[in-house]
Amino acid sequence: MNFLEFAKKYDTPLYVYDFNHFEKQYNELKQAFKARKSIIAYAIKANSNLSVIKKFASLGSGADCVSIGEVKRALLAGVDKYKIIFSGVxxxxxxxxxxxxxxxxxxxVESEAELKRIDEIAKSMNKEARISIRVNPDIDPKTHPYISTGLSENKFGVDIESAKKMYIYAKKSKNLNPIGIHFHIGSQLTELNPIKEASEIVANLVRSLKAINIDIKFFDIGGGLGIKYKDEDTIKPYDYAQAILSTLSGLDVTIICEPGRFLVGNGGWFLTKVLYEKINGDKRFVIVDGAMNDLIRPSLYNAYHKVEVISSVKNPQISKANIVGPxxxxxxxxxxxxxxxxxxxxxxxxxxSAGAYGFTMSSNYNTRPRPCEIAIEDGKDRxxxxxxxxxxxxxxxxxYLI
Structure with missing residues (x-):
């Protein structure tokens, strides 16, 4: 990647995405599940640029959406409507x-109250609502507490017993069709055992539902596969798939996987220019033109991102510094x-590693315009x-100005 050329051509701050990397990641995960019917549903919240979504749609991807806006983005970018899931509490x-x-x-569906509301709305529209229920298996995902979603203390999903009652309710309803089940224990997962344990719990629930003639067709394992930011030992897609498949003996279901960060995280970079340096006492600051409104992960999670300095003048003097914005x-x-x-x-x-949860979480705080985004594909930039x-x-x- 010729980052200096991109910065000169498009100015900074700037997001750069490698679409060939995106395709490689998608194909690797799709191949891992080749032994089963599967849908790779890209988690749009990771990077919601229409061109990014269109790239995955061209590969056959579905979409995991957490707002009606994301649903509209998916449809506009060419995702098949029968591969779109609408989640969110x-x-x-x-x-x-x-x-x-x-x-x-x-x-x-994330709660009993939501299930009943969907039922009422579907009835008023004289429509059938196809639903899945998000089950909370109460498994510790061993990740950052802000991106943990599978514990009973988290706001997501319902417990096993509540889920059973909700499926029975849905089965009896004339306007609900319970076709799927869903779990997602967290993001940036780097340990396989919690994923397998959660899958076993949910697969056993599916077996009990089938015993009472509730035919679950889609087994949605969520996303959350971690990537390497620094020195993490990440999960190989093949091992991930095998762990899931080992829990599904006797079940004829289509697997839905909802990756976001895994697909785009390490295929993106954020470029920012040095304005000047500042010394406060014994503290050194490198002040740049990008800021937390452009990339908030370090501020929000204290997240690590590798930092690379590209200078036209090589300076051998190295010391500790904070990289800060305006x-x-x-x-x-x-x-x-x-x-x-x-x-x-x-x-x-x-x-x-700025391809996921970078621009998509950006804002206009301090009345700062958001950066340009460019794609690199087959050696060409746009x-x-x-x-x-x-x-x-x-x-x-x-x-509205008066």
């Missing part, structure tokens, strides 16, 4: 209605106390989202 009535109108594969918050940083060479204004800082302007930022306000 808080769906509004209008979102449920629109999802039913768009006839997507299924709505993923936003008016003490939490505005990309890295703290890392060893980096002395920098000059205009030097390039490359933040690695803009897939132009840099925002000040006029973009005020477009929804200007007509």
């Amino acid at each position: 808080g769906k509004r009535d209008d979102e449920i209605k629109e999802a039913l109108d768009k006839d997507i594969l299924m709505l993923n 936003v008016c918050e003490s939490g505005d940083f990309f890295a703290k106390d890392i060893e980096v060479p002395q920098t000059n204004p205009g030097d390039l800082i490359v933040i690695h 803009v897939i989202r132009r840099r925002e302007t000040f006029e973009d930022l005020i477009a929804c306000e200007i007509d």
Whole structure:
């Protein structure tokens, strides 16, 4: 990757995505599940750029969506409607209605109250709502507490006994069709045993449901496969698939897998330019033109991202520094106390592993326009989202200015 060329051509801050990497990751995961019917449903929340979604749709991907906006993005980008799942703990009535109108594969139900609301809405529309229920297997995923979702203390899903009652209710309803079951214990998973244990619990629930003539057709294992940010031992897709498959003996189900970070995380970089350096006492700061509003993971999770300095003038002097941005918050940083060479204004800082939960979690805090996004595919670069302007930022306000 010629990051200096991209920075010169498109300016900074800038997101760069390697579409060939995305395709490689998708094919590796799809191949891992070749022994079974499967749908790889890209988790749009990881990177919701329409061109990214379109790339995965062209490979045959489905979509895991957590808002009606993401459902619309998936359809607009060419994802088959029967490969789209609508998840999320808080769906509004209008979102449920629109999802039913768009006839997507299924709505993923997170509570008894939601199940009954979907039933009422489907009845009022004289439609059948295809649903799955998110089961919380109460398994510790061994990941960051902010991205853990499979414990009883988390807001997601329902326990096994509640799920059974909900499936029985759905079976009796004229407007609900319970075709799937779902679990997802967390994100950035690097240990296989919790995943296998959760799958065993949910597979046994499917067997008990089939015994009372509730025919589950889709076994949704969620996503969460971790990637290497620093020195993590990650799970190989083949081992992941084999662990899941080993729990499904005797079950004729289509596996749905919902990867996001695994597909796009290490295929993205965030480029930001050095403005100047600053010394406060014995503390060194490298101040750059990117900020927490562009890439919030370090501030939000204290997440590690590899930092690379690209300079036109090689400087052998190396010392610890904080890489910080212009936003008016003490939490505005990309890295703290890392060893980096002395920098000059205009030097390039490359933040690695920024393809997932980078731009998609960005904001306009401090009235900062969001960066340009570019795609690299087969050696060619192109803009897939132009840099925002000040006029973009005020477009929804200007007509109301008194």
